[in-house]
Amino acid sequence: MLSSSYRLLNKQLGKILSRKMATSSTIDVTQYYADKEAPIARLSATKYFNQLTNREKLYAHYFSKAGHWGSRAVLRSVSPESEGIFDLIIAIHKKIDGDYKKLKNIDECIITKYLEYASQVLSNLGNYKSFGDSKFIPRLTAEEFQLIIDDINDKEITERFSKVKDPIFSLDDKIAMLGSPEDGHVSGYYLNVVTKIEGEAIDSALAKHDIMPENVRVSKVDETNFIVHVASAFKSNTTGYYPDTIEFDISDGRSATLKFQFGDHSNEFIKIVENLIKAREYAANETQSRMLENYITSFMNGSMKAHYNSQIEWVKDLEPAVETNIGFIETYRDYLGTKGEWECLVAMVNKERTAKFGELVNNAKEFINDLPWDGEFEKDVFTPPDFTSLEVLTFAGSGVPAGINIPNYDKIRINIGFKNVSLGNVLSAKSSKEPISFISNDVQELYEKYRVEAFEVQVGIHELLGHGTGKLMMELDDGKFNFDIENPPTGLDGLPIKTYYKKGETWGSKFGSLAGAYEECRAESVAMFLGTNRKLLEIFGYKTKQEQDDIIYIMYISMCRAGLLAMEYYDPKHGKWGQPHCQARYAIFKNYLDAGEGLVELRYKNADYSDLEMVVDRSKIERVGQESIGEFLRKLHVYKCSGDVISGSAFFKEQTTIPPELLKFRDIILKKKLPRKQLVQANTFINAHGDVECVEYDETPEGMIESFAAREC
Numbered sequence: 064m065l066s067s068s069y070r071l072l073n074k075q076l077g078k079i080l081s082r083k084m085a086t087s088s089t090i091d092v093t094q095y096y097a098d099k100e101a102p103i104a105r106l107s108a109t110k111y112f113n114q115l116t117n118r119e120k121l122y123a124h125y126f127s128k129a130g131h132w133g134s135r136a137v138l139r140s141v142s143p144e145s146e147g148i149f150d151l152i153i154a155i156h157k158k159i160d161g162d163y164k165k166l167k168n169i170d171e172c173i174i175t176k177y178l179e180y181a182s183q184v185l186s187n188l189g190n191y192k193s194f195g196d197s198k199f200i201p202r203l204t205a206e207e208f209q210l211i212i213d214d215i216n217d218k219e220i221t222e223r224f225s226k227v228k229d230p231i232f233s234l235d236d237k238i239a240m241l242g243s244p245e246d247g248h249v250s251g252y253y254l255n256v257v258t259k260i261e262g263e264a265i266d267s268a269l270a271k272h273d274i275m276p277e278n279v280r281v282s283k284v285d286e287t288n289f290i291v292h293v294a295s296a297f298k299s300n301t302t303g304y305y306p307d308t309i310e311f312d313i314s315d316g317r318s319a320t321l322k323f324q325f326g327d328h329s330n331e332f333i334k335i336v337e338n339l340i341k342a343r344e345y346a347a348n349e350t351q352s353r354m355l356e357n358y359i360t361s362f363m364n365g366s367m368k369a370h371y372n373s374q375i376e377w378v379k380d381l382e383p384a385v386e387t388n389i390g391f392i393e394t395y396r397d398y399l400g401t402k403g404e405w406e407c408l409v410a411m412v413n414k415e416r417t418a419k420f421g422e423l424v425n426n427a428k429e430f431i432n433d434l435p436w437d438g439e440f441e442k443d444v445f446t447p448p449d450f451t452s453l454e455v456l457t458f459a460g461s462g463v464p465a466g467i468n469i470p471n472y473d474k475i476r477i478n479i480g481f482k483n484v485s486l487g488n489v490l491s492a493k494s495s496k497e498p499i500s501f502i503s504n505d506v507q508e509l510y511e512k513y514r515v516e517a518f519e520v521q522v523g524i525h526e527l528l529g530h531g532t533g534k535l536m537m538e539l540d541d542g543k544f545n546f547d548i549e550n551p552p553t554g555l556d557g558l559p560i561k562t563y564y565k566k567g568e569t570w571g572s573k574f575g576s577l578a579g580a581y582e583e584c585r586a587e588s589v590a591m592f593l594g595t596n597r598k599l600l601e602i603f604g605y606k607t608k609q610e611q612d613d614i615i616y617i618m619y620i621s622m623c624r625a626g627l628l629a630m631e632y633y634d635p636k637h638g639k640w641g642q643p644h645c646q647a648r649y650a651i652f653k654n655y656l657d658a659g660e661g662l663v664e665l666r667y668k669n670a671d672y673s674d675l676e677m678v679v680d681r682s683k684i685e686r687v688g689q690e691s692i693g694e695f696l697r698k699l700h701v702y703k704c705s706g707d708v709i710s711g712s713a714f715f716k717e718q719t720t721i722p723p724e725l726l727k728f729r730d731i732i733l734k735k736k737l738p739r740k741q742l743v744q745a746n747t748f749i750n751a752h753g754d755v756e757c758v759e760y761d762e763t764p765e766g767m768i769e770s771f772a773a774r775e776c
Contacts, residue, residue, distance in 0.1 A: 626652020
């Protein structure tokens with residue numbers, strides 16, 4: 064159901080029946096079209112799933128079902144219309160039994176445009192890109208979409224389309240992006256216009272009462288009354304620690320009241336709990352059982368403390384045959400950086416690849432000692448994490464990452480540990496050879512040869528030694544400190560640091576909307592800094608100097624090209640980045656450009672930059688590149704560890720504000736942009752004999768839609 068604020072927005076925009084009416088005169092609608100001929104790759108999982116025992120298969124099956132039931136929480140956190148569009152697509156597919164040839168009165172090109180849009184909505188779990196946070200609209204017009212609806216001639220489908228028709232096509236330079244409702248952007252985490260100072264005051268009030276905000280959404284009743292909607296199966300407060308109300312102050316002088324409403328996504332969370340209870344029957348050990356008990360408690364009553372406890376058990380569950388994680392995990396898409404997006408991972412271990420990562424873990428201390436900061440900014444004791452290469456069966460969420468380092472809870476990471484996983488079938492998933500833009504012809508063959516291998520090295524270092532390193536200078540719950548407060552470490556200015564994380568403050572709460580991109584940049588910088596380490600490359604199987612040189616070179620090519628392409632996700636009008644990883648990669652690319660001495664250059668002859676090429680001088684990497692990324696990384700790290708939000712934010716914002724001499728290339732980047740690969744995932748079913756079967760789908764838009772239509776969500 065559309066929120067009242069969104070209906071008001073659409074009313075203000077006017078009734079939109081065609082693209083000409085739907086867009087402002089200043090916006091280039093073509094950059095918001097759904098991708099044309101986007102590559103779709105199968106996330107193949109059957110081989111590894113079939114190697115599991117029947118008990119393990121049942122565990123994976125029920126965990127996957129629980130994860131998919133959370134898909135609607137993702138849809139609702141994206142935009143008011145996303146769930147309605149999702150339901151429309153599934154209803155159309157089921158009505159025609161997945162046979163789009165039944166639409167006999169519709170031109171084939173119209174059906175193709177519809178399928179491309181539908182597939183992209185499902186792949187992103189919403190009508191905003193999970194990688195970029197920008198809205199996309201169909202290539203077909205509203206009238207052409209209506210022809211499909213009329214041809215089907217079903218009352219329910221007609222009603223569904225009428226509810227989402229306007230928001231599907233409406234577009235201006237503000238609602239084109241996820242972000243602050245106060246600024247006219249779109250966010251499903253705020254059910255009406257909650258301003259930034261109101262949102263920050265609410266987050267602060269929750270923190271003071273030791274209430275974690277990852278599983279909430281917020282609505283505004285009036286200027287002094289707000290409601291926090293807690294995701295839970297139960298519709299009443301049974302946590303034992305949530306108060307009935309919280310009185311708090313807003314920075315503009317208002318005194319306000321916060322009330323809690325439980326049961327957000329209640330119907331779905333009942334199903335999540337039911338399936339996790341079944342999964343618990345097939346747990347491999349007591350640690351998994353305790354982990355599931357905490358998951359079940361968290362999703363029943365909304366307690367993030369129970370979820371916190373689940374992650375303690377998860378970290379302790381080493382080398383499981385089926386790796387799983389579930390909950391509101393990453394906070395990238397909330398513009399305040401505190402509310403999480405639902406995710407669920409179910410995957411099987413790739414033992415051959417995991418062996419390489421095990422050796423990396425065993426040598427982690429040595430590599431950490433090489434990083435460009437003093438030992439006082441590193442954990443007192445490095446706890447080697449469980450680092451595995453996984454083949455994904457299920458990743459329920461808006462997008463599938465190539466690697467994961469969790470949990471995100473700072474205290475668990477510091478005091479207990481964390482896990483790193485590399486998602487092997489995500490890294491290697493290919494639908495066809497993809498063209499490589501902005502790279503000279505003489506590099507194309509080498510890039511194609513080593514792009515996956517270089518990315519695997521980068522992801523491995525990024526997750527283990529990037530996210531896994533660093534010590535936050537903190538005041539502990541008992542009022543003591545985890546560093547010498549009388550003789551604190553020396554900061555970048557050569558003087559003792561003056562800042563730290565006060566009691567109740569976290570990395571996310573302190574650095575806010577910058578936290579995600581900043582930390583990704585720090586982790587990527589660690590990968591680039593250590594990526595030239597010859598011993599580390601040997602662990603990954605690259606023994607000869609020539610092969611190592613090629614891997615290092617392609618890592619640089621890949622990172623710098625990614626940083627160049629990242630400008631697609633920068634909104635020049637509002638100075639806003641739409642994707643944390645892109646903002647991070649641009650910062651590193653800019654650092655290499657600024658290093659000088661011809662390390663990285665942009666070359667062109669044509670006035671329209673149509674021949675633009677990004678060139679890396681491989682002879683400069685191990686001197687100029689290494690020195691520049693080392694100093695850049697040291698600043699990022701020390702600012703983060705010392706909680707110096709003022710200096711750290713200023714440094715990172717300056718690094719990621721695109722100057723005119725680079726921004727001029729954005730138009731050609733948009734013109735040459737390639738459609739993002741979509742991954743179609745398998746489903747599992749229990750057959751008549753009680754065996755679990757894994758079913759995979761075609762690498763087509765129809766296959767993507769069928770994969771969603773066949774699962775319960």
